[in-house]
Amino acid sequence: MAEVKNKQVIFKNYVEGVPKESDMYISDTATIKLKIPHEEEASLSVLVKNLYLSCDPVMRIRMRKPGDETSSYFTPFAPGSPLSGYGVAKVLDSRHPDFKEGDLVWGTTKWEDFSLITTPESFHKIQHADVPLSYYTGILGMPGMTAYAGFNEVCSPKKGEYVFISAASGAVGQLVGQFAKLLGCYVVGSAGSKEKVELLRNKLKFDEAFNYKEEHDLNAALKRYFPEGIDIYFENVGGNLLDAVLLNMRVHGRIAVCGMISQYNLDRPEGVTNLMCLIYKRIHMQGFTVGDYYHLYPKYLEYILPCIREGRVVYLEDIAEGLENGPAALVGLFSGRNVGKQVVSVSH
Amino acid sequence: MAEVKNKQVIFKNYVEGVPKESDMYISDTATIKLKIPHEEEASLSVLVKNLYLSCDPVMRIRMRKPGDETSSYFTPFAPGSPLSGYGVAKVLDSRHPDFKEGDLVWGTTKWEDFSLITTPESFHKIQHADVPLSYYTGILGMPGMTAYAGFNEVCSPKKGEYVFISAASGAVGQLVGQFAKLLGCYVVGSAGSKEKVELLRNKLKFDEAFNYKEEHDLNAALKRYFPEGIDIYFENVGGNLLDAVLLNMRVHGRIAVCGMISQYNLDRPEGVTNLMCLIYKRIHMQGFTVGDYYHLYPKYLEYILPCIREGRVVYLEDIAEGLENGPAALVGLFSGRNVGKQVVSVSH
Structure with missing residues (x-):
């Protein structure tokens, strides 16, 4: 069988400080046969064509040099190899009994046109394709499960509680806010531009939103929006904002620590x-990762699919077209360039 | 009825930085009648003779100027008035139906020979006087309940887990360590002197103990004692030690935040x-105060009294004799002068 070109986004070398587009490069030299090779006959491999790739903040952590505190939890990328991460893909060939040609899947894949996946156990088969497929990198994928588990399992929310969300228009934050509104909470979000604040207020139906870059005193800003204090803080940012939130928490408040994106590029965190x-x-502060909660995924789909179909939950995406725009899309997460979930479209 | 002299420890003025003996003074000018006055006939007041007073780190927080973040949680002391805090006392006269002359009680009283307590609802009647009465400022009082609730309710401990305790020979820490040993945990404590470390190892039966002042690298020290990491950290200290502990926690570890004594004297915490x-x-970090758990006090007494009587739990006390030595005893908490629970004996 003839080989085809396999465009890839290659990780150049370990990153210190703010990641740049030049920490990756586009390679046009690889080729691949669109059939699982003979030597893999006895394996459980799956060959996929990648459709959408997900830009996630955790990928910055995987750019760190091995040996760092974090590297036993998040496998560092290998210099000279394609990035890996969540994505949506179509099965072209399979040796795994759970997947067959033509199946749509989401899970861990690589930043390239076609990927041979030797451990496809992380793949979820996509059963509902009446919604945009890109949603399986977001609301119907890892970020969706993160928001659902983080809010419902970690925050123990109750109707009427005061909820604050940072990075509130991001992949996870926009969902936490909508879930909290559906439960009957008062919801305020922070984001980093006027456009995002308007989306939070008007499109995502938050009660209030503010641009943290325009607040010289975050403590005062939080006191303005939460004169009674905060019951639940969904933490995506860390650093100074966390410090200000702590001053404004209510007794028996809960902080779900989902991410600290403001800290990922610092050698020494604030x-x-x-x-x-x-x-x-008497605050309960809990770090969590979505990996502990995937057993709830079927339950989450039952909850969220009707919400999407009936328009009760909306989802903002920022889709970059083509692998060659992947590096810019990924590094844009750290300057807040994206509006909503950042996706890279590889193929339609 | 004749009045008697009522020696008092008066709080001079709000404190910044490290508290000094001179932030208090001994007054010999007050007098008191040993009978509830006529104008209190219709009240629920109780007149007590103070026997033991408790030196607790939280009293430093109450020395701060009102208006501070903490003052809505811990009422600041009033300059010119006696200190207040936990103590053991004998009822001399009572208008409260729950207390009568001759009763022994523990609860919130004042730093003076005799106190008229207008809100004796905080008093617990002492039913078991076969143990040292001073224990009701420690193992049988607030610190005991703090250790019991903090360890059992907040830490969710399991047999065989790795437990680290800071300020481990203090009023609370020495108990947490012994409770953890009784459950079958591996227990290491840190303290600030060779003498304390030896007590932890030999008298309190911790598996290991170390002097944090002799460790220039706390991270390395913790790695030495916990090569497999820490499941439970009972936090009494804060600051640099907490930072080092975070690096050494295990997945799904728990941190019970009981106190941060290293931070109380700082204008701006580390x-x-x-x-x-x-x-x-995925660490669960929870702040708590004993006030939320006093409903468990009868259950705790059932557990701890046999332990004391049978010698399965011991309790180290450091008893200063006389109110005039109270200020030195109290400020000694912050230099670690005390060995074990610091008590002031007022009268035998």
């Missing part, structure tokens, strides 16, 4: 000084 | 930089 508030206010 | 570990390791 110090958080107001942790004594945890004691006075 | 920054904690390793909070991202909360995410990777």
Whole structure:
């Protein structure tokens, strides 16, 4: 069988500081046969054509040099190899009993046109294709499960509670806010541009939203929006904002620590000084990763699919066209360039 | 009825930085009648003779100027008035139906020979006087309940888990360690002197103990004692030690935040930089105060009294004799002068 070209986004070398487009490059030299090779006959491999790739903040952590504290939790990328991450793909050939040619799947794949996946156990078969397929990198994929589990399982929310969400227009934050509104909470989000704040207020139906870049005193901003204090903080940002939130939490408040994107590019993270508030206010602060909650995925789909079809939950996506625009899309996460979930479309 | 002299420890003025003996003074000028006055006939007041007073780190927080973040949680002391805090006392006269002359009680009283308590609802009647009465400021009082609730309710401990305790020879820490040993955990404590470390190892039967002042690299020290990592951290100290602990926590670890004594004298607390570990390791960090758990006090007494009587749990006390030595005893908490629970004996 003839080989075809396989365009790839290659990780150049370990990154310190803010990641740049030049930390990756586009390679046009690889080729691939669109059939699982003979030597893989006895394997459980699956060959896929990638359709959408997901840009996730955690990919920055995987750009760190091995040996770092984090590298036992998030496998560092290998310099000279394509990036890997979540994506939506179509099965072209399979040795795995759960997947057959033509299946649509989402799970961990590589940043290239076609991928031979030797451990396809992470793939979920897509059963509902009446919604945009790109949603399986977002609302119907890892970020969706993260928002659902983080809010419902970690925050123990109750109707009427005061909820604050940082990075609120991002892949996860926009969903947490909508889930909290559906439950009957008062919801405020922070984001980094006027456009995002308007989307939070008008399209995502948050009660309030503000641009943290325009607030010189985050403590005062939070007091303005939460005169009664915050019951639930869904943490995506870390650093100074967390410090200000701690001062504004209510007694028995809960903080779900989902991410700290403001800290990922720093050699030494900012110090958080107001942790004594945890004691006075008896605050429950819990870090979590979605991997502990995938058993809830079927239950989540039952909840979210009708919400999407009936328009009760909307989802903002920012789709970059083509692998060659992947590096810019990925590094844009850290300057807040994306509006909504950042996706890279590889093939239609 | 004749009045008697009522020696008092008066709070001089709000404190910044490290508290000094001179932030208080002994007054010999007050007098008191040992009978509830006529104008209190219709009240629920109780007049007590104070026997033991408790020196607790939280009293430093109450020395701060009102208006501080903490003052809505811990009522600041009033300059010119006696300190208040936990103590053991004997009822001399009572208008409250629950208390009568001769009863022994523990609860919130004042730093003076005799106190008229207008809100005796905080008093617990002492039913078991076969143990040292001073224990009701410690193992049988607030610190005991703090250790019991903090360890059992907040840490969800399991047999065989790795437990680290800071300020481990203190009023609370020494109990947490013994409770953890009784459950079958591996227990290591840190303290600030050779003498304390030896007590932890030999008298309190911790598996290991170390002097944090002799460790220039706390991360390395923790790696030495916990090559497999820490499941449970009972936090009494805060600051740099917390930062080092975060690096050494295990996945799904728990941190019970009981106190942060290293931070109470600082205008601006030290920054904690390793909070991202909360995410990777899915750590549950919970602040708590004993006030939320007093409903468990009868259950705790059932557990702890036999332990004391049978010698399965021991309790280290450091008893200062006389109110005039109270200020030195109290400020000694912050230099670690005390060995075990710091008590002031007022009268035998």
